[in-house]
Amino acid sequence: MPESIPQDSVGLVQPHTLHVDQPLELECGRQLPSYDLVYETYGNLNASASNAVLICHALSGHHHAAGYHSMDEKRPGWWDSCIGPGKPIDTNRFFVVCLNNLGGCHGSSGPTSTNPETGQLWGPDFPMMTVKDWVKSQARLADALGIEQWAAVVGGSLGGMQALQWAIDFPERLRHSVVIAAAPKLSAQNIAFNEVARQSILTDPNFHGGRYYLHDTYPRQGLILARMVGHITYLSDDAMRMKFGRDLRSGRFHFGFDVEFQVESYLRHQGETFSRNFDANTYLLMTKALDYFDPAREQGGTLEQALERTRCGFLVMSFNSDWRFSPERSREIVNALTHVGRDVSYAEVDTPKGHDAFLLPIPEYVKLFGAYLRRVADEVDADGQ
């Protein structure tokens, strides 16, 4: 709970809802006849609507990226470290938009919302979403907000994949794409981890084929396990060693299967918190969207071919201890972009924090991120004159 709102916070914010009646054709062949998008905005849109920045969220993110919903809220939005006055995504200069993606469980249409055609919860019947579908829906939000072209589309991890997809699908509708801790597609190992997470949910006796809500329950254990395995991939070996080492909760071995090591306690706590706040069907759907992401496949085979369509400038950033989407994966994107002669800059941030680093206020990261976006804001200002 903030006793007072910090100076560099966007302050108290409210979510908005956009209802769209225009059907959305999806990659899976189905369509959403109508849908809701929940979003938040920070800062002010300028007269020419040229200073808008879209934030794309990752696997478990949502529209609440910065600031507080109330003075009772314990923590600010998930990317508060990077969004606010004077922060890398500077709300004194940018109009920042962040939405909850379709299929999410924080207000936008998804498994936990009502299917307007049946009057029932969507549950497992909500269509499978892809990164491309999300980007298309985000373009509808841009239309509604009067934003012809984003100054930048920005995201980390799965969010970075959306930023990349934007550049391919709507080349004229963004000036810059900022792709952080992402990959051009998942590796077999990435998919394998996702599959373990899905199997733990799908095999939970409380899953009931995704209709757990009809049984007044939810696959708690499955969600806990899914998050535990996911969380391991978000941290680095070094980060875990520094945070927990082999520390024991009670200082001695108990020769049993209860929590003994601090790392076990931490993972269980993370899993439990997550299981209470996240929907299992959404988790399944989000991991599949990750697995399916492969713009090269869609454009004829090579990433170069896919990126040939792009027109914007790119900033790609990675973290040297990230083994989920390692720097090599970011360099694949950078190399493809230099091959096709696009404007691209790349930085590899030195940190032991692993994949989660993109959410943290690491000084070197904040400096580089801020430097690039200052340039973007300068460009916008110069164009407005």
Add this chain to the structure above:
Amino acid sequence: MANDVRRIREWMPERNDLSLISDWIPRNATVLDLGCGDGALLAYLKANKGVRGYGLEIDQDNLAACFENGVNVIEQDLDNGLDNFQNDRFDYVVMTQALQAVLRPDRILAEMLRVGREAIITFPNFGHWRVRSYLAFKGRMPVSSALPYEWYDTPNIHLCTVNDFETHCRKNDIRIIQREVVNRDHRSSTLPRLLPNLFGEIAIYRVTR
């Protein structure tokens, strides 16, 4: 390494080498700048000659400066080679004052000529008479305003002379297209022109395969 490159650059009173180099690069060329520092050369070439290209750097402050200057910069250690760039990808590959600080100058030179049609290289000439006399008369490793380091902390691990460089080029079928040997202020004068290995402080070469 780039950190050292930056420090090396600090002793260069003005970046006259940049204006010399930019004279050699035609309009609309594609350029790769190895150890591009704050991106000054690329920014100048972009603004004045419509040049497109990328800089490679590893120093954080320089990366940030390039970002802010709108210069394409990629964090990459020159000692790991350039194998992420295809053959003949660039018209020019430039490396100012970094040749003597890389692990294998011969390899980076070969790489530069693989990815670029031509390479432009500048380095401090270790054959300059002041350097020679320092070693000859003091019997110690030369320290000067051009080479401000002690033997134990110098980033300049592969210093060479004008003659060394030209011998290397001859042996490896590298053709020298253009050479400027200048003093520390990057001014050309008679003595360096007549006896470059003895009177040139900074050597600037344009070479090709």
